[in-house]
Amino acid sequence: MSLAVTSRNASELLKDSQFLEEEQKRIEQRELSRAVIVSNVPKITVDKYEKLCTVLRKVFQQVGNIGSDALWVPQDENKDTKGFALITYDTPEEALKAVLQLNEYPLDKNHTLQVKTLLDIERIVHTSETFEPPSLPIEIPTDPSSRPNLFSWLLDERGRDQFMIRHEETEIYWFDSLGIPPQLEYSRMNWTEADGYWSPRGTYFVTFHIQGIAIWGGPKWERLMRFPHSHVKKFDFSPCENYLVTWNDLDPERDNPKDPECIIIWEVATGRKLRGFLGPKHDEKVAWPMFKFQYKDEMVARLVENAISVYTLPEMTLLDKRSMKIPYIRDFQWSPADSIIAYWQPEVGNNPAKVTLVEMPSRKELRQKAVYSVADIELYWQQNGKYLCCKASRLTKSKKSRLANFEFFRIRQKEIPVEVLEYKEKEVVYDFAWEPDGDRFAIAYGDNASRASVAFYSMEDTQVKYLFSLTQRPVNRIFWAPQNGFVVLAGLGSLNGQLEFYNVNEQESMNQSEHFMCTNAEWDASGRFVATWVPYSRNKMECGYIIWTFYGKEVYQATISMFSQFLWRPRPEWLLSKEQQKKIKKNLKSYRERYEREDQELKEMRRSGKAAERKKLRDAWKQYLQSIGEDDKPFQWMSGKKETTEEIVEITEELLEFKEEIIDK
Amino acid sequence: MRPLILKGHERPLTMLKYNSEGDLLFSTAKDSTPTVWWTSNGERIGTYRGHNGAVWSIDVNNDSTRVVTGSADNSAKFWRAETGECILTWTHKSPVRCVSFSSDDQFVFVATAMLMGQSSEIYQYLVDSESLEEASVPIRTFSGHSATVTRVVCHPTEKTLISTGEDGTVRKWDIETGRNTETVTIHQKPINDLQLSKSGGQLITASSDFSAKILDFRSLKVLKTFLTDRPVNSAAISPILPHVLLGGGQEASQVTTTGDRAGRFEARLFHLIYEDEIGIIRGHFGPINTVAFSPDGLQFASGAEEGFIRLHNFDEEYFQASYN
Numbered sequence: 001m002s003l004a005v006t007s008r009n010a011s012e013l014l015k016d017s018q019f020l021e022e023e024q025k026r027i028e029q030r031e032l033s034r035a036v037i038v039s040n041v042p043k044i045t046v047d048k049y050e051k052l053c054t055v056l057r058k059v060f061q062q063v064g065n066i067g068s069d070a071l072w073v074p075q076d077e078n079k080d081t082k083g084f085a086l087i088t089y090d091t092p093e094e095a096l097k098a099v100l101q102l103n104e105y106p107l108d109k110n111h112t113l114q115v116k117t118l119l120d121i122e123r124i125v126h127t128s129e130t131f132e133p134p135s136l137p138i139e140i141p142t143d144p145s146s147r148p149n150l151f152s153w154l155l156d157e158r159g160r161d162q163f164m165i166r167h168e169e170t171e172i173y174w175f176d177s178l179g180i181p182p183q184l185e186y187s188r189m190n191w192t193e194a195d196g197y198w199s200p201r202g203t204y205f206v207t208f209h210i211q212g213i214a215i216w217g218g219p220k221w222e223r224l225m226r227f228p229h230s231h232v233k234k235f236d237f238s239p240c241e242n243y244l245v246t247w248n249d250l251d252p253e254r255d256n257p258k259d260p261e262c263i264i265i266w267e268v269a270t271g272r273k274l275r276g277f278l279g280p281k282h283d284e285k286v287a288w289p290m291f292k293f294q295y296k297d298e299m300v301a302r303l304v305e306n307a308i309s310v311y312t313l314p315e316m317t318l319l320d321k322r323s324m325k326i327p328y329i330r331d332f333q334w335s336p337a338d339s340i341i342a343y344w345q346p347e348v349g350n351n352p353a354k355v356t357l358v359e360m361p362s363r364k365e366l367r368q369k370a371v372y373s374v375a376d377i378e379l380y381w382q383q384n385g386k387y388l389c390c391k392a393s394r395l396t397k398s399k400k401s402r403l404a405n406f407e408f409f410r411i412r413q414k415e416i417p418v419e420v421l422e423y424k425e426k427e428v429v430y431d432f433a434w435e436p437d438g439d440r441f442a443i444a445y446g447d448n449a450s451r452a453s454v455a456f457y458s459m460e461d462t463q464v465k466y467l468f469s470l471t472q473r474p475v476n477r478i479f480w481a482p483q484n485g486f487v488v489l490a491g492l493g494s495l496n497g498q499l500e501f502y503n504v505n506e507q508e509s510m511n512q513s514e515h516f517m518c519t520n521a522e523w524d525a526s527g528r529f530v531a532t533w534v535p536y537s538r539n540k541m542e543c544g545y546i547i548w549t550f551y552g553k554e555v556y557q558a559t560i561s562m563f564s565q566f567l568w569r570p571r572p573e574w575l576l577s578k579e580q581q582k583k584i585k586k587n588l589k590s591y592r593e594r595y596e597r598e599d600q601e602l603k604e605m606r607r608s609g610k611a612a613e614r615k616k617l618r619d620a621w622k623q624y625l626q627s628i629g630e631d632d633k634p635f636q637w638m639s640g641k642k643e644t645t646e647e648i649v650e651i652t653e654e655l656l657e658f659k660e661e662i663i664d665k
Numbered sequence: 666m667r668p669l670i671l672k673g674h675e676r677p678l679t680m681l682k683y684n685s686e687g688d689l690l691f692s693t694a695k696d697s698t699p700t701v702w703w704t705s706n707g708e709r710i711g712t713y714r715g716h717n718g719a720v721w722s723i724d725v726n727n728d729s730t731r732v733v734t735g736s737a738d739n740s741a742k743f744w745r746a747e748t749g750e751c752i753l754t755w756t757h758k759s760p761v762r763c764v765s766f767s768s769d770d771q772f773v774f775v776a777t778a779m780l781m782g783q784s785s786e787i788y789q790y791l792v793d794s795e796s797l798e799e800a801s802v803p804i805r806t807f808s809g810h811s812a813t814v815t816r817v818v819c820h821p822t823e824k825t826l827i828s829t830g831e832d833g834t835v836r837k838w839d840i841e842t843g844r845n846t847e848t849v850t851i852h853q854k855p856i857n858d859l860q861l862s863k864s865g866g867q868l869i870t871a872s873s874d875f876s877a878k879i880l881d882f883r884s885l886k887v888l889k890t891f892l893t894d895r896p897v898n899s900a901a902i903s904p905i906l907p908h909v910l911l912g913g914g915q916e917a918s919q920v921t922t923t924g925d926r927a928g929r930f931e932a933r934l935f936h937l938i939y940e941d942e943i944g945i946i947r948g949h950f951g952p953i954n955t956v957a958f959s960p961d962g963l964q965f966a967s968g969a970e971e972g973f974i975r976l977h978n979f980d981e982e983y984f985q986a987s988y989n
Binding site for chain 1: 881938
């Protein structure tokens, strides 16, 4: 206990105490959890002492090494033993094994050993005699106005968007569309130890730490919750931001089977651990996300061997107490807008590969489609859940090359009709992308990405309709704007960052440009701007980001050393109904006038502000020149018009006159 | 603004210097032949032959009769400007990085590099005497540098010398005593260039730390800072407008790692008072090593790694633009 006291004193000296204190506590807990207390040991006299030690050592060495001085059997004044022993193992894991395996160990007829870790004893000793209800993990202030408003960023007067960048620091900026540099909203030293992330609706900012992950938000960027999970590697938010999964790569053999620590499902609002799971073995390939959430956060599913386990939330119990048995299942995806799971099974023996749609929680099979001679299938849901695309890679008869084959499921139509779109031999498909909130999709394909083709199709009619294609384009990625049918066709990676801004509605190329070596592009939530960036790992000299308008005009460019990450802050779903949205679109003109006026006023204000600032700088410079006995006239006479050489001589004379005037004053 | 492109050097340019009338431009490059050009039409007048190595620095006296050059062949040479005749050669133990006339043309300052086990020194030679023997030995040495001296300039009216170093320091020296009276570290990386304002009241430094700074000559206080995203190799203050010109670009050894447009080999104009960029002048396809304004401020010259000098006469719009 003296340890704890010292730690508190030390941390008081060091003002930044919280971390140290936690660290100290952690070490202390580790020490305590290494030792086990064995009670109900036979009380014997001194002559049998050696024998007892040997027996105990033998029993407890089964689970781990016991050092020469790691076993202690206390004796009283008469050298009789007191009936208990203390054993210290090398690791807490060994101690845990001792508790699990050797508790209730029958030493002889009268003595059944009781094994507890010292940590347990510590806890039992410190349990108070009277019952106190547990306090809530977060203290919810009684006054609701003192709670941070997590949506404050959505109340920005001008509807601006935020983004996060990481370089040596982690910073959050407001992006201003009126041609001024982004304005810093918040930054914090060593905010995160790995990449930072936004939650899917943008409410929280997620940071990684050795001890676990933390979420931040509100107008003052307070830390809202911590999820302690040491050495956390990955995390995933549920779509409605109610739950969180974290994974720390802990080997299942070292995990505690009673209360696994490798994968943890958390409740975001309370920080409560709902349930832990054993992780995959180290040699298994990890597919992340391991747990996939249903769109309304009611269920979460995990792919296990030959089955999908679906758990209900927040109870985290297995749905209907059994997993869904699906032999050889390879992958599954939840629909983003319905309680439907799509999964696929590979070809086995004479049975073809199958894509199946299942409704949850009823487990009713909605549709099954067989696909022949398939090597791999990728499932792409359209954002509104209206369509599902299965991209099937087929082997040719010679089994040398692969053909791509798209199957389209119309989810909302009766019987879910399926259509097939095939691609010719030799043509590699680089990317497939649904138009978010629309009925179109685009496919980039060809035999060489530097002159690929991009084909656009529509699902609007009863059949998949070919719209048009673009050829000879350096494209390997397609980025649709969140709305309005704009698209960025990008040649990333080996194509060195070629960009084309395309209007699909008008079939018009709006601009072509390049952001040299950029590795990624992302639309902001409003669909007005696109960001492209080059991380430090790709190019040490040129790293940074560019923000473009939807039609491809560069608005802002920043080169930042050690730049690594750019992320627009997502926005929650629109609260307006489809009708209201339509109405707004119809009356766009009246809105436009208003916004243009506002923009104009703001520009005017900024201009005059800047002019005043510049005047101040000019005056300061003038004052400086006067203070060192120079005059600033040479800087002023030229601001009018260009003079010829002869005139310059004249001007020099004028200068002298001016000087005299100053002296007169 | 159609620039004159002066093609005469075969190696990267190292320094450009206008004479005080502005009709002549002196250039040095790593090809051992300093050259003099007419600024009005870009015609080459002649070269100064004699050095056996890269020439790092050049200066010309006020009446354009004498020229001094410093070279990596460990020597500095004193020339008759008009004939190209070498009057005197000073030999040192390490490459000469910088040469400079004192403001009254009485003396020449020669700075040597901290290389080959030698410390960096500034030597002062008396050059307006008739006796060559007297001129060949330094009358004073300014010692105590912690890194190679890159530039030396002399105040037009005061007996003060300013030197800059590869350690990012600016040092002030008393010419009468040879004492280092003040040292400030204002850059994190080497200072590549140092030039005076027309009045001599301000200095501008150019550094590999991507910035240029304007200092007050007397107090060595930083007055203005100009930030870029590339090493700055050279900087000059316009004699007539509150403008500064920066030249630089990615280091030559790094050029192949970026795209053709991404090297940023432009000359950049900044507003002296607001510290804002007001224009860029493209044209070079290697990093710019040296820039200079003509004394009348109507022209500037830039010399780059690719071996070309560009002479730009400013357009009328340049003088009409208002930045209030």
